[in-house]
Amino acid sequence: MLLRIQSSDKGTKRIEVKETESFSSVVKKISSAFEISENSFEISKNRTGENLIIGSDKSRSLKTLKLNHGDILYLFENRSYLTEPSSYSGSISMTSSEGTSSIKLDEVDRELEKLDGRIERPINAQLCRHNAGSKCIHCTSVEPFDDEYLQSREPPIKHYSFHSFIRKQRSGADKGKFISLEDINCRIRPGCTGHPAWPLGICTKCQPSAVTLNRQRYRHVDYVQFENRNIIEKFLDFWRRSGSQRIGFLYGRYECHDGVPLGIKATVAAIYEPPQKSTANSIELIDGNEWDSRMEWVAKELGLMRIGWIFTDLVAEDASSGTVKAFRGADTHFLTAEECIMAGHFQSQYPNPCRYTTSGLFGSKFVTVCISGDSSHHVHIEAYQVSQQCQALVRDHCLLPTKDCPPLGYIRDSTSEQYVPDVFYVKVDSYNNEILQLAKPLPVEYLIVDVPSGFPLDPIQTFTTQSQFPIENRAQIGESQDYHALANHITRSDNKMSLFNDIHLLCYLLSVDIVNLKDDLVALFAALRDRNPQLIGDWSNNCEQWQTLERVAGLHISDGDNGISDVSMATGGNGGGGAMWHCPQCTFLNVPTAKNCEICNHEK
Secondary structure (H helix, E strand, C coil), rough: EEEEEEEEEEEEEEEEECCEHHHHCCCCHHHHHHCCCHHHHHEEEECCCCCEHHHCCCEEEECCCCCCCCEEEEEECCCCHHHHCCCCCCEEECCCCCCCCCEEEEHHHHHHHHHCCCCCCCCCCCCCCCCCCCCCCCCCCCCCCHHHHHHHHHCCCCCCCCHHHHHHHCCEEEEEEEHCCCCCCCCCCCCCCCCCCCCCEEEEEECCEEEEECCCEEECCCCEEEECCHHHHHHHHHHHCCCCCCCCEEEEEEEEECCCEEEEEEEEEEEEEECCCECCCCCEEECCCHHHHHHHHHHHHHCCCCEEEEEEEEEEEEECCEEECCCCCCCCCCCCCCHHHHHHHHHHHCCCCCCCCCCECCCCCEEEEEEECCCCCEEEEEEEEEEEEHHHHHHHCCEEEECCCCEEECCCCCCCCCCCCCCCEEEECCCEEEEEEEECCHHHHHHHEEEEEEECCCCCCCCCCCCCCCCCCCCHHCCCHHHHHHHHHHCCCCCCHHCCHHHHHHHHHCCCCCCCCCCHHHHHHHHHHCCCHHHHHHHHHHHHHHHHHHHHHCCCECCCCCCEEEEHCCCCCCCCCCCCCCCCCCCCCECCCCCCCCCCCCCC
């Protein structure tokens, strides 16, 4: 039998089902037909959205639900799924009498909301005519969004911080009583019952409004700081050794930034490199859910979070002098359309909690960092974000890259499957007139918000900078995380603190099959957060699982001169009348006379 599934923004599709089939399997077919998640929609038997087929009904057959051949089912968006920040892990819970009643805010947002924010100014010797205890218009404190003050800074501050922007919205006579930051929507609004679904009908109630792109005046992150240069040097080592480009995810924390009024700083403590296929001209991310989940767990236990992504775009010019070619700049482009789309996708995955929206989310603190050549042909780091408008266009699948011009994007044309609203941008012609231009094509400079980046004068070391343990997923350049690498790392470490204070090592310990260290590592992470060498040493001496792994790793160290393993040396160079054998279960190297594995007791 055939069922017709009608969606207000994706049209009507037919699916073939059996009468005895459960409705849960029908949901999977609907998900596949519309290419959407199973949890992102609800099904109703009528156009108004009433009588939804709820979870308890999904185990029933189509016959018991009284569905017949040719029936129409109506698909609606699951609003609770759309507004749930599934990829974001906020840490601080706050309650507000304004806006949304209970929002999980970042700790840095909570700290900035407590600050007065006004900027104190000293007495002006030339203009002030009063004593030290008085104030006048020349020396009184100003608001954090004061344009004259921001332009007087060196260099001038081009963007408000997000909290300064909020203060400006609340500075009117109503004190922000009616402030509401709403995300733009480029999709047809669901629930319109006065006409057939798109493409057969549309009205002003359900039609999304046209979008006019404006340069964003604020930014969610005002500075990107790498704790030390060694973080970048290790990341660049892959390109130097292979000539291939590289992508990584930035892990760190958000902190208050003194350089901008009410500013936020993204401090990078480590770079995680996900599984990827790299060439000199392209990068393809491949499935790495296990790696991602391990790194997310380790970072959370250490008080860190994923705060951005980084990529290289480097081509060597002169290997002897270390110069690189310069492709990016004001005359060419800062980010390509593809990179803007990628940045918008990541920002949508990591939204910013905000109490002034109905959904509790607005924008994102997720940053984009590009390593490329500058005008002097040296390796240069630039940080960016894309605007809230770009994030919405990417989320609603409206923005496409062009084939042959990197700095130009293109707004998708409407089809029978998707309605796309008109998108415009303001262009200044040769006579200095502002002209409204259709964004087909679209210069992506309208979507970019630049963010300063750099290093602190006094380097910070959340993790050991001199660690030689290999970084994950670098088999392309001959580096692998294995027992031999672990043994070498143990022998080279001066103390237990330098041994364990490496996020790449900690992530590797979760992947070891021979022992299960996950439960034991919680105590180690607590000691690392407190930077307590005594607790770290006690954990190393008392954890039996770690001692077993340490012993196994020690047996994989080989003598560089004669190739004799430590096991052979331990038995006086005599194999005991036969060859050493590896356990098929745990790969432990056993003596020839052993009939069972010394570690797991598996038979020879």
